Amino acid sequence: MRLRFIGAAQTVTGSMHLIETNGKRILLDCGLYQGKRAESTRINKNFYSGDGADSSQQYFHPAQIDAVVLSHAHIDHSGNLPSLVKNGYTGPIYATPATRDLAGIMLADSAKIQEQDASFLNRKLAKRGEPLIQPLYDIEDALSVAPLFVSVSYHRETTIADGVRVTFYDAGHILGSALVKLTIDDDGAEKTILFTGDLGRRGLPILRNPEVINEADYLITESTYGGRFHEPIESMQAKLQEVILRTIKRGGKVIIPAFSVERTQEITYTLHRLFESKALPRIPVFVDSPLSVNATEVFRLHPECFNKEVFKMVIANDDPFGFEYIHYIKTVEDSKKLNDIHEPLVVVSASGMCESGRILHHLANNVSDPKNTIMIVGYQAPDTLGRRIVEKQPRLKILGEEYSLRAEVVEMHSFSAHADHNDLVGFVRNFDTKKLRNIFLVHGENEEQTALSTSLRQIGYKEIFAPKKGDVFNI
Ligand SMILES: [Zn+2]
Incomplete structure (x- = not known):
């Protein structure tokens, strides 16, 4: 059996790994690489190594995936599926029912961004x-992914290829x-x-805690926040x-830029x-x-994914994401009308x-009014407007115009949906040291991977690798 690391290898986007066994090829994730434009285009367009010019360096052709x-x-895990399908993939895409439904709307949104770009x-x-x-792909390409989904609920073991x-x-x-x-019959050996x-993370507002797994021969684990520690989740509600309250006292508005999936629902629920x-x-x-x-x-369609507390609300006919004074805005006209309100309010908006x-x-x-608050609740990449706000740069360019930043800026890190260093070490610690042969660290930068790998060695795991893009392991 061969394991090839194609994306999210010593970086945090473009998650993609290939398993070759019994003449079958299984692709784990098909994420969009997000970086500088030219490099992203090259990587996302070609399922190749290097510059893709040499066909012997080809990782795979989409039509060859089973x-x-x-x-x-x-x-960053699903966003290159439309390219895969556009380039010849016609097989099944296995995912949980909620992932299938979320991917449907997110891929369409991603296609819209590709077209606008x-x-x-x-x-x-x-x-x-x-x-x-x-464009890398368009709405039609995104829609052509939907019929390939095969949804599989948690804990339902399913055969996806011969011996897999x-x-x-x-x-x-x-x-x-x-x-x-993945349970694989590799030439007679399981x-x-x-x-x-x-x-x-444990204790997130809507979801259940990550499940504890204690047995595997090989572990491919993310390492995004190796060596880093999040604020406790419990502080989230009090800080919000x-x-x-502070903004209401000033008679101002609270503006919260938030990712559309999970972060927005966590905020509305809180x-x-x-x-x-x-x-x-x-x-x-x-x-x-x-x-x-x-x-x-x-x-709302997937209460089966909620933790007990939120599930009980649903049973009691109480909508976790809806209450008397929350308004979901769809049209541009209604969005514009918010400017005419001159009283305290909260706006949660994307991106x-x-x-x-x-x-x-x-x-x-709203940035130029000192009565207002801009609340930053997620990671802000370098060179984004969000990062400039976090850095409290006095002048901001927004939609081509210059504005002074006079609103209060508050950062909240407790909302992270990723395991931190302790969570990652705690997760791996559950595995039987004797059975686990290799640990592959993916979805992390070098510094974070080194910190995680050092801690994992200290607790007894020896065979730890941080593969580069293109690395192949015979396992
Ligand atoms: Zn994620």
């Missing part, structure tokens, strides 16, 4: 008289996220591989309350709890992003790093 297994719907670039190219480009079975366990990261166990996808317990006075809350509104609908979407309008209208 099955795809998807750990969860985040774009291409037309923006084409306007510039046309002016210079240079040849135009095609898959079982999903709850990863506690986002709705539907799975730890993927071997198990556990792939974490992204590992979640404190910041909103606000629901705060209003219910009268910890906050009644002020209107607006969720203003079409993807966030659609994602919340998908959450999470303030790179696109309606959040830009809300920021443009």
